[in-house]
Amino acid sequence: MANYTIPEENYYTKDHEWASVDENMCTVGVTEYAQDSLGEVVYVELPETGQKVTQGEPFGVVESVKAVSDLVSPVSGTVVEVNEGVMEDPGVINDDAMNEGWLVRIEMDSEKELANLMRAPDYRKLIGGK
Amino acid sequence: MKFTPLKSEHEAAHAKMVEFAGWFMPVEYFGIRAEHMHVREKVGLFDVSHMGEIRVRGEHALETLQWLTTNDVLKLTNGAAQYSLLPNERGGVVDDIIVYCIEANRDYLVCVNAANAAKDWAWFQANNRGAELKNESAEWGQIAVQGPRAVELVNRLFQGAAKVQPFHFTPVHFDGALCFAARTGYTGEDGFEIFVPTRQAVGLWRKLLNVGSDLEARPIGLGARDTLRTEMKYSLYGQEIDDSTNPYAAGLGWVVKPDAKDFVGKTTMLEARAKGLSEKLVGFKMIDKGIPRHDYRVLAVDSSPIGRVTSGTVSPSLNENIGIAYVQAEYAKAGSEFMIDIRGRGAKAKVVETPFVTTALTKKRDVK
Numbered sequence: 001m002a003n004y005t006i007p008e009e010n011y012y013t014k015d016h017e018w019a020s021v022d023e024n025m026c027t028v029g030v031t032e033y034a035q036d037s038l039g040e041v042v043y044v045e046l047p048e049t050g051q052k053v054t055q056g057e058p059f060g061v062v063e064s065v066k067a068v069s070d071l072v073s074p075v076s077g078t079v080v081e082v083n084e085g086v087m088e089d090p091g092v093i094n095d096d097a098m099n100e101g102w103l104v105r106i107e108m109d110s111e112k113e114l115a116n117l118m119r120a121p122d123y124r125k126l127i128g129g130k
Numbered sequence: 131m132k133f134t135p136l137k138s139e140h141e142a143a144h145a146k147m148v149e150f151a152g153w154f155m156p157v158e159y160f161g162i163r164a165e166h167m168h169v170r171e172k173v174g175l176f177d178v179s180h181m182g183e184i185r186v187r188g189e190h191a192l193e194t195l196q197w198l199t200t201n202d203v204l205k206l207t208n209g210a211a212q213y214s215l216l217p218n219e220r221g222g223v224v225d226d227i228i229v230y231c232i233e234a235n236r237d238y239l240v241c242v243n244a245a246n247a248a249k250d251w252a253w254f255q256a257n258n259r260g261a262e263l264k265n266e267s268a269e270w271g272q273i274a275v276q277g278p279r280a281v282e283l284v285n286r287l288f289q290g291a292a293k294v295q296p297f298h299f300t301p302v303h304f305d306g307a308l309c310f311a312a313r314t315g316y317t318g319e320d321g322f323e324i325f326v327p328t329r330q331a332v333g334l335w336r337k338l339l340n341v342g343s344d345l346e347a348r349p350i351g352l353g354a355r356d357t358l359r360t361e362m363k364y365s366l367y368g369q370e371i372d373d374s375t376n377p378y379a380a381g382l383g384w385v386v387k388p389d390a391k392d393f394v395g396k397t398t399m400l401e402a403r404a405k406g407l408s409e410k411l412v413g414f415k416m417i418d419k420g421i422p423r424h425d426y427r428v429l430a431v432d433s434s435p436i437g438r439v440t441s442g443t444v445s446p447s448l449n450e451n452i453g454i455a456y457v458q459a460e461y462a463k464a465g466s467e468f469m470i471d472i473r474g475r476g477a478k479a480k481v482v483e484t485p486f487v488t489t490a491l492t493k494k495r496d497v498k
Contacts, residue, residue, distance in 0.1 A: 039146070039353070040161055042444045043421050045473075061473070063421050065162040065443060066353050 004032040004127070005098055011074060011114055012123035018098065019074040019117060021108075026075050029102040030062065030093060033127045038064040041090040046071075046103055051079045053106060055113050060103065062093065071103065075113050081105035134179035135271045135331035145351060151245035153180040158351040165354035166446040169317055170489070173277035174350035175338055178323065179331060182247030182267040184240045190260030192235045197259050199229060200377065202390040203238070206231035211297045211312055214385050215377055216242075216253060221399030222373045225250050226365060226382075228314060230299055239266075239310070239325070243367045257394060271331030273324045275338060275347075276358075278490060280321030283342040284311060291322065296491075304337070305330045316355060318362035318489045357443050362492070363413045363454055363484035369424055369440045370411060370454060379407045379456070409437065410462040413484035414453050418477035420470065422453035427471040428461075428479075436461055436468060447487045453479070 006012075011019040016034035020027045035041065043063040053059040058070040059079075083102050086092050093101040118126065132153045140147060145156035156177065159165055168174050186195055195203045201214035210231050216224035225246040230239040242250045251265045275284050285292040288302040291311050299312035302324075310325040326334045339347055356366070363381075365371050370380055376399060377386050383403075388396055416422060422442030430436045442453030453470070461468055464483050469476035485492055 039158055040163055042163075043419075045420075065357060065446075066157070068421075068423055 004036070006031070006120045006124055007098065008120045010120065011117035012120065012126075013072055013074045013117060014126060015070070015072040016127075017072060017074050019114075021111075021114065024108045024111065025080070026077065026106045026108050027102050028071075028074055028104050028106060030071070030097055031123070032097045034069075035094050035097040035101070038062060038069060039066065040064055041093040044086050044090045044093070044103070046082045046087060047079050049079050049082055053077060053079060053104075055116065062090070073106070074117055075106055075108045076110065077106040077108040079104050080107045132180070134177055135328045136177040136179060136335055139332060139335055140177065140349070143349060145349070148352075150352060151180060151243075153244055155180060156349070156351040157353045159349050162351070162353040162357060163446040165348075165350045166357050168346075168348055169277045169319055169350055169354060169358055170447055170487075171278065172346045172348075173275065173279035173283055173321070173342060174348055174354070175335065176274040176276065176350050176352075176355055177272075177335070178274050179271040179328075180244035181272050182242040182244060182250060182265070183270045183325070184242060184251060184254055185264040185266045186238045186240060186254075186261045187236060187264070188260070188262040189236065191238055191262070194259040194261035195229060195238055195240075196391045197393055198254065198257055199227070200386040200393055201229070202387040203229060203231075204390070206234060206238075208232065208234055209298050209300060211299055211314055212385075213297075215382060216250065217377070217393055217395040217399060218373060219395045219398065220374070221376055221395045221402050223367075223371045223375045223377060223380075224253050224373065226367055226371060228312075230310065230312060241272075245368060269328060271326045271328050271334075273326060273331070273335060273338065274315055274317075274321065275324065276315045276317040276319045276321035278319065279342070279345040279347070280319065283338065283345050283347055284322045284324070286341050287337060294322075296320075305333050309334070316364060317358040318364070318485060318487065318491060319358075320491045354446075356441075357446055360441050360443050360452065360454065361445055361447055361485060361487040363486065366441060376402050376407055378403045379409050379411060381411050406459075408458060409456040410459050411440070411454060411456055412462050412466075412481045413486055414455060414468075414479045414481050415486075416451035416453070416470065416477060416479050417467070418479070420472040420475070420477040421451045422455070422470045422472070422479065428455050428457050429469040429471055429476055430461070431467070431469065433469070433476065439470060445486060452486050457481075
């Protein structure tokens, strides 16, 4: 199995998004495992700033050459920033999914929702069998 | 899940493996777009061992194939091949196939889609007109060598192969086994599809890579095979054509020869055509952002539905988003504009001439 970077401080969804939380701000991207499974990302569709998103609901899509995948929001809240860079050059998601390839920043409605997400050891377990 | 004889080769090369039509197949070796361009510019090897092979022999072989297929098998001389369809009684398509004539009147090899191999085999048996049928799918591996350098590569291994004309094939020997090298393909590039007995498949695969190393021969996955065929607007069974497709609507009238012979479902197929086919298969390019995908709706400017997308992708050669769709006949002319319903957003697209991409092969002639 490939060696994926799975930072301990992040939260993870079963749909392979990562969430990095700083107070009530949550930065969201897809995991290295996700970008590797997708193959080359050729198109990203993201919400506009100001849009509301809901935990567990799709907020955008990433498309590889072959397939379309929903992006599922790890938290509920309001989109306050969108990474324009990945929309122009979606390949950034393949090159650096955990940093430069971030997708949106969400102002969270409630930090309590974080309890519904996975931490690194559980996420590692989730993808470990694959 | 079924495995091709080349499974271990793919795994050793760290290909990304997926299930396709019940087979464990390499979808990607080093990136679909890079693989795609490698085939357009150099040469690639595809494991297409999942394809099915049905042998049709005996004194009723020709009669059976004439009845079961739409193209005129009588035209085939020894060593010639023909793209064709298996029609059903409703004038639809059981499968699209290639018929290889080993010995006219008596011995043919029919190459069928992996996804349809079981269905086709049952269909052949149910509609046989006295031929000796044999399902040889498990006996054959198949390696496609495609790209501008493909003919040189195959000719190094099998001297004289370069003389084989498009849609012809020749028997060749590898490691003591009889193989068939056919000048056919599914990429729009020149090249060969080599039928090789299962036991010799690994040896041939390695030999081709080895002999072709200075030509930069590389293994290519099914992902690029799909984008390559989409750029040529070649049909993929299950997307452009299925059991209910009228071949004329799919632009496949050129392989239907009703004047030459009788075949399954002929009357129904021709009646539907005479009534006027409401839909036509077209190639289109996106004007607005977005990638068209299978089953997306095609809408007129007033948002009324006028068709459906059968295939779509980002074209690696053009770096544009392209698609294939059935649309109402009045929208089928090149230059016609319509919208693709991309997840609720109407994205503008326009009909273009196909193939989307011109290759050395398409410049010479129009072939599948």
